Amino acid sequence: RIGTAALAVQVVGSNWPKPHYTLLVTGLCRFQILQLLKEKPYPVAEVQQLDRLEQFTNGHKSEEELGELSEQFYKYAVQLVEMLDMSVPAVAKLRRLLDNLPREALPDILTSIIRTTNQEKLQILDAVRLEERFKMTIPLLVRQIEGLKLLQKTRKSKQDDDKRIVAIRPNRRITHGSITEDEEEEEDHDDVVMLEKKIRTSSMSEQALKVCLKEIKRLKKMPQSMPEYALTRNYLELMVELPWNKSTKDRLEIRAARIVLDNDHYAMEKLKKRVLEYLAVRQLKNNLKGPILCFVGPPGVGKTSVGRSIAKTLGREFHRIALGGVCDQSDIRGHRRTYVGSMPGRIINGLKTVGVNNPVFLLDEVDKLAKSLQGDPAAALLEVLDPEQNHSFTDHYLNVAFDLSQVLFIATANTTATIPPALLDRMEVIQVPGYTQEEKIEIAHRHLIPKQLELHGLTPQQIQIPQVTTLGIITRYTREAGVRALDRKLGAICRAVAVKVAEGQHKEAKPDRAEVGEGEDCKEHITEDAKPESISDTADLALPPEMPILIDFHALKDILGPPMYDMEVSERLNQPGVAIGLAWTPLGGEIMFVEASRMEGEGQLTLTGQLGDVMKESAHLAISWLRSNAKRYQLTNASGSFDLLDNTDIHLHFPAGAVTKDGPSAGVTIVTCLASLFSGRLVCSDVAMTGEITLRGLVLPVGGIKDKVLAAHRAGLKRIIIPQRNEKDLEELAAPVRQELTFVLAACLDEVLNAAFDGGFAVKARLEHLNSKL
Ligand code: ADP
Numbered sequence: 001r002i003g004t005a006a007l008a009v010q011v012v013g014s015n016w017p018k019p020h021y022t023l024l025v026t027g028l029c030r031f032q033i034l035q036l037l038k039e040k041p042y043p044v045a046e047v048q049q050l051d052r053l054e055q056f057t058n059g060h061k062s063e064e065e066l067g068e069l070s071e072q073f074y075k076y077a078v079q080l081v082e083m084l085d086m087s088v089p090a091v092a093k094l095r096r097l098l099d100n101l102p103r104e105a106l107p108d109i110l111t112s113i114i115r116t117t118n119q120e121k122l123q124i125l126d127a128v129r130l131e132e133r134f135k136m137t138i139p140l141l142v143r144q145i146e147g148l149k150l151l152q153k154t155r156k157s158k159q160d161d162d163k164r165i166v167a168i169r170p171n172r173r174i175t176h177g178s179i180t181e182d183e184e185e186e187e188d189h190d191d192v193v194m195l196e197k198k199i200r201t202s203s204m205s206e207q208a209l210k211v212c213l214k215e216i217k218r219l220k221k222m223p224q225s226m227p228e229y230a231l232t233r234n235y236l237e238l239m240v241e242l243p244w245n246k247s248t249k250d251r252l253e254i255r256a257a258r259i260v261l262d263n264d265h266y267a268m269e270k271l272k273k274r275v276l277e278y279l280a281v282r283q284l285k286n287n288l289k290g291p292i293l294c295f296v297g298p299p300g301v302g303k304t305s306v307g308r309s310i311a312k313t314l315g316r317e318f319h320r321i322a323l324g325g326v327c328d329q330s331d332i333r334g335h336r337r338t339y340v341g342s343m344p345g346r347i348i349n350g351l352k353t354v355g356v357n358n359p360v361f362l363l364d365e366v367d368k369l370a371k372s373l374q375g376d377p378a379a380a381l382l383e384v385l386d387p388e389q390n391h392s393f394t395d396h397y398l399n400v401a402f403d404l405s406q407v408l409f410i411a412t413a414n415t416t417a418t419i420p421p422a423l424l425d426r427m428e429v430i431q432v433p434g435y436t437q438e439e440k441i442e443i444a445h446r447h448l449i450p451k452q453l454e455l456h457g458l459t460p461q462q463i464q465i466p467q468v469t470t471l472g473i474i475t476r477y478t479r480e481a482g483v484r485a486l487d488r489k490l491g492a493i494c495r496a497v498a499v500k501v502a503e504g505q506h507k508e509a510k511p512d513r514a515e516v517g518e519g520e521d522c523k524e525h526i527t528e529d530a531k532p533e534s535i536s537d538t539a540d541l542a543l544p545p546e547m548p549i550l551i552d553f554h555a556l557k558d559i560l561g562p563p564m565y566d567m568e569v570s571e572r573l574n575q576p577g578v579a580i581g582l583a584w585t586p587l588g589g590e591i592m593f594v595e596a597s598r599m600e601g602e603g604q605l606t607l608t609g610q611l612g613d614v615m616k617e618s619a620h621l622a623i624s625w626l627r628s629n630a631k632r633y634q635l636t637n638a639s640g641s642f643d644l645l646d647n648t649d650i651h652l653h654f655p656a657g658a659v660t661k662d663g664p665s666a667g668v669t670i671v672t673c674l675a676s677l678f679s680g681r682l683v684c685s686d687v688a689m690t691g692e693i694t695l696r697g698l699v700l701p702v703g704g705i706k707d708k709v710l711a712a713h714r715a716g717l718k719r720i721i722i723p724q725r726n727e728k729d730l731e732e733l734a735a736p737v738r739q740e741l742t743f744v745l746a747a748c749l750d751e752v753l754n755a756a757f758d759g760g761f762a763v764k765a766r767l768e769h770l771n772s773k774l
Contacts, residue, residue, distance in 0.1 A: 001033045002050065002126050013223060020225045027108070030128060050128045069134040070103040076141040077110055083148045104130055107137040114144045192219060195236055203245035208400040212239050235337060238344065239398070243351055247358040247406060250314050252283045257313035264309045265302055266446050267439045270732070271295065274430050275310060292385050294366065294411040294424075297432030298588035298707070300482020303412040304364060306432075310410065311360035319350045324365040329375030332384065334397035344397040347384055347404070358406035366423065367413035367586075378420045385409055385426045414586035433706045434481025434588040436713060436737045437474055444470045448487050456494040463497045464548040465490070472556055476563035479714065481588020481707060489560060496559045497549050574685075577677035579756065581669030582690040582712055582720070583661065584704030589711030591688055593655050594666065594673045598638065601649025609654030612662025618693065619652055622670040625697055625749065626678065633753075633761070635678040644678060665702035667693035668721065671749055672756045683756050688712040689721035697749040705729035713737050721746055721755050 006025035013021030030050040037044045077098055084091045094113070101109065111124045120140060127133040199212045215232050222229045257279050261272050278293060295303040304320065311318035326332070335342035343349075350361060369378045383389050384404060392401035411427055413419055419427075435443065449465055470486075478485040549555075557563075577596040582589060607619055623645070626635060630642040637648045644650075652670065654661055668691040676683045690708055692700040701723045709730075712720050722730075724745040730738065744755040753761035 002128065003031055003033070003047075004125060005029050005031050005047075005049075014226070018225060020223050022223060030125065051130070066131055066134070069131060069138075070106075073106060073134050073138055073141070074098065074103060076138060076145065077106060080110075080114070080141055080145050080148070083145065083152070107133045110141065111137055114140060115147070116140055192216065192233075195219075195233070195240070198240045199236065202240050204239060204242070205244060205400065205403075208239060208244070208398075211400050212236055231337065231342075235397070238348075238352065241352055241355075242348070242398075242402070243355050243357045244402075246356050248316055248356050250282075250316065250358075252279060252314055254280050254283060260313045261306075261309055264312075264447075265306060266443045267435060267734075268302060268306070268432060271306060271430055271432050275306065279310070279313065291428040292387075292409045292411060292426060294413060294419075294427035294429050295432050296367075296413045296416055296429050298414060298434050298481035298586065300480060300484030300487075301432045301434060302482070303432055304362060307360065307362040307410045307412070310408075314360065314408070316408065317354040317356050317359035318362070319354050319359050320362045320364055321346050321350055322364045323377070323381075324368040325370060326377050327370035327372035327374065329377045329380040330396065332377050332380035334395040336396045337399070342397055344395050345380075347393070348395045348398060348402065351402070351407075357403065358408070360408045360410060363409060363411040365413065366411045367415050367418045369420075376420075378423050382422055382426065385411075385423070417586075431706075433732070434710050435483065436710055436734050437471065438736050439734065440474050440483055440486060441467055441470050443483055444474075444486060444490065448483060448490050452487070452490045452494045455491070456498045458494055458498060458501065460548070462501050462547050462549065463494070463551065465493065465551045469551050469553065469556060472553055473560070475714070475716075476565055477556075477560050479565050481710065493551055493556075493559055497551075500549060574682070576680050576682055577673060579669050579673035579676060579683045580688040580712075580717065581666045582688050582708035583665070584663075584707055589704065589707035589709070591711055591715045591717070592661075592666070592669075594669045595653045595655065596670075596673045596677045597651050598677060599649050599651070600638070600647055603645035603647070604649045605645075606649065606651040607653075608651070610660045611654060612660065614664050615654075615662050615666060618664055618667040619670050621693055621695055622667060622674055623650065624695060625671060625693065626674050629697070630678070633675065633679070635675065637678070650674070650677075663702075664692040664700075665690045665704075667691060668699060668746070668749065668752045672752060675753055675761065676757075679761075681757055681761075684719065684758050686716075686718040687721065687756050688715075688717045688719075689752060689756065691721070691723040691726075691746065691752070693749060699723045699746045699748055699752060701725040706732050709733060709737065709741065713741060718742060719744060719755065721752055723747075 005028045007028060008023060008025050010024035011021060012024075013019070031047040032050050033045045034048055035046045037046060078095075081091060081095050081098060086092055086095070097109070098106070107124065107130075111121055124133060124136055127136055196213075196216050199209065199216060202209075204212065215236055219229065219232050219236070222232070254276060258272075258276055261275065265272065275293070295306065297303060307320075308318050330345060332345045332347060334345035334348060344352075347361070350359070351357060363381070366378075366381070369381070371378075384393060387405065390404040390407075393404045394401050416424055416429055445465075445467065453459065453463065473489050474486060477489050480486070551559075577598075579594050581592045581594050583592045584590075605619065605623060607616055611619075626633075627644050630636070630644055635644060636642060637644050637646055639647060641647075652673070654666075668689050671693060672683055672689060688708075690702055690705075692702055694700060705722060705726050706729060709720060709722075710733075718740075719742045721744045724747040727745050730743060744751070746752045746755065750761075
């Protein structure tokens with residue numbers, strides 16, 4: 001029935017999301033309820049004030065005893081406060097309070113400051129007699145002093161003074177009264193103090209530190225139930241975690257780097273050379289504001305894995321940021337903190353993940369960034385990739401600058417066509433073309449097969465894949481510039497073999513009765529024939545397979561099914577009006593059949609196969625050139641007229657009609673195809689061609705020669721017609737490929753036609769013309 005009279009000084013709080021108010025009161029005195037007058041709407045009672053302070057000091061009997069008690073109490077209190085860190089303002093103020101306040105008030109104040117349970121606090125409040133109050137509080141003070149002593153001892157050994165501050169409450173709580181609070185809240189409060197400590201000891205920039213201290217000040221005043229509390233706290237935690245000044249030490253040695261690159265990757269000499277140059281310059285000049293490297297090439301040629309190797313050679317952390325399909329600029333730059341669910345962008349997130357400020361960031365698929373209503377992520381990347389600007393990259397979420405200049409950025413793309421020009425301008429493009437068959441075989445045997453074996457728990461003693469089989473997989477089961485499908489097929493083979501091996505082990509452990517009798521014969525039979533054992537054989541015989549399991553064509557068919565690609569080229573060229581062109585796509589080079597047919601009509605040209613405008617123009621150019629040269633080559637339409645379109649319609653088709661095609665490089669192919677149609681002669685079945693044409697019959701250079709040639713080589717073609725001015729591009733080709741192919745360098749269309757037809761396509765004499773009509 002004893003309570004405290006108090007004066008409400010401040011009321012703070014809100015009704016949202018749930019009612020939560022904090023009351024700041026100043027205690028006045030204790031009182032006792034004599035009689036309850038009414039209970040509703042709020043209790044009203046007649047009370048009696050209990051502690052009249054003068055009453056105790058005015059010449060009381062026990063004054064002496066009390067004086068002793070209060071002196072003792074004062075000493076303990078001073079001892080306790082002096083154990084704390086006096087440089088903290090709150091402590092200094094408390095020290096002053098001890099001297100200035102009347103001694104009688106001290107038990108109440110100190111009880112509310114030191115660590116006590118609610119129960120203990122209530123007991124002190126219930127103690128009306130001052131003497132009793134002193135007696136009860138002294139043990140609490142002693143307990144706190146002992147606790148602190150213990151803490152200091154452990155701290156000395158740990159050199160950790162984080163907890164020094166726990167005994168102090170912030171200023172505002174030192175009031176002459178009591179504020180009840182949960183233990184949990186206290187813990188949270190300690191967390192905030194710890195967070196502040198972390199902020200102060202972290203190595204963040206001055207600007208960031210200022211922002212953080214401001215935020216933590218706000219956080220302390222905020223009730224925890226406010227949604228902003230969690231938001232601010234997350235923000236501060238991220239700020240503390242970011243590697244402002246933490247970096248790994250580069251261990252760069254060019255010779256070692258060369259070895260790592262060579263060990264990890266076969267071929268790709270040009271790329272490796274450029275990467276080594278880049279690393280060498282970095283070694284000589286540490287703070288290189290160098291260009292951003294961008295590897296451009298078809299999928300599966302090892303762009304990502306070279307990036308990983310670079311990180312390995314430098315001894316840096318590696319982080320891949322997939323940009324494919326990113327269409328929101330906040331993905332790069334983060335959301336402002338005012339949004340619900342806001343978070344930092346991928347760059348800052350990446351830095352938090354790796355924990356150092358100088359990782360290798362691989363920006364994968366920069367060509368697949370998209371634009372949308374949420375802004376243009378490519379524009380946001382501009383700042384990230386510009387060495388002049390990125391030392392003060394500002395993420396919207398952080399809202400303070402972060403220095404990205406130590407980060408090594410590498411980008412990858414399939415094509416430069418869809419990279420915004422401004423972004424492309426900041427990067428140095430290194431083309432990574434596809435591989436030849438020979439290179440693929442080497443890559444498979446040096447890297448892919450050992451990797452797959454390890455993945456599937458197999459050893460070379462259990463499975464053997466000869467080079468001819470690898471070649472078989474490359475030519476018949478895959479048609480790609482890179483090695484990713486090849487890798488998958490090898491994986492499929494390993495899985496199939498793993499089943500056999502596991503089954504074999506099982507059977508060896510406990511052989512069937514049936515096997516014991518017949519098995520012997522079968523084994524003998526196999527060794528007699530000395531035939532390599534294929535998967536299908538072992539499946540039929542209920543026997544453990546003989547090790548190593550040899551993967552031959554037979555086994556290949558069993559595991560991968562019938563071949564997916566055939567050498568169909570020659571079959572398709574058995575009638576006039578078909579020619580093979582070479583196309584470049586982001587996925588590597590491809591061969592492309594161009595088909596033409598003519599029919600009676602009104603001189604119209606129909607084009608199908610989803611062609612772009614440039615391609616359509618090429619077709620018109622080709623027809624015009626042929627019409628103007630019809631007489632020279634004795635080309636006639638069905639009715640024998642030199643006007644090729646007279647009463648004739650022409651239909652040109654580019655198969656794979658679902659894929660959009662554009663570009664000028666099909667010009668020579670269309671001319672050859674139409675020349676074949678109008679002359680009735682077959683184009684050689686092993687010739688492929690590429691080149692742009694002009695109205696006067698010149699052949700102009702085109703791009704992507706290496707990829708195109710590799711595609712022709714993959715398809716088993718032998719002769720390739722390319723524009724003369726592309727001759728320099730042939731130097732990039734591997735010697736074995738160059739040896740297997742014949743190149744015809746054409747400067748004009750006459751030369752193209754001569755090379756495309758067996759026996760040439762010479763300007764014909766009248767007699768020959770008559771012959772051909774027969
Ligand atoms: P990309 O990023 O170009 O699409 P990846 O880097 O993911 O391709 O490469 C696919 C796989 O092919 C990886 O497992 C990689 O190790 C392997 N690979 C590609 N090129 C080579 C090479 N020259 N030497 C060894 N392995 C290679």
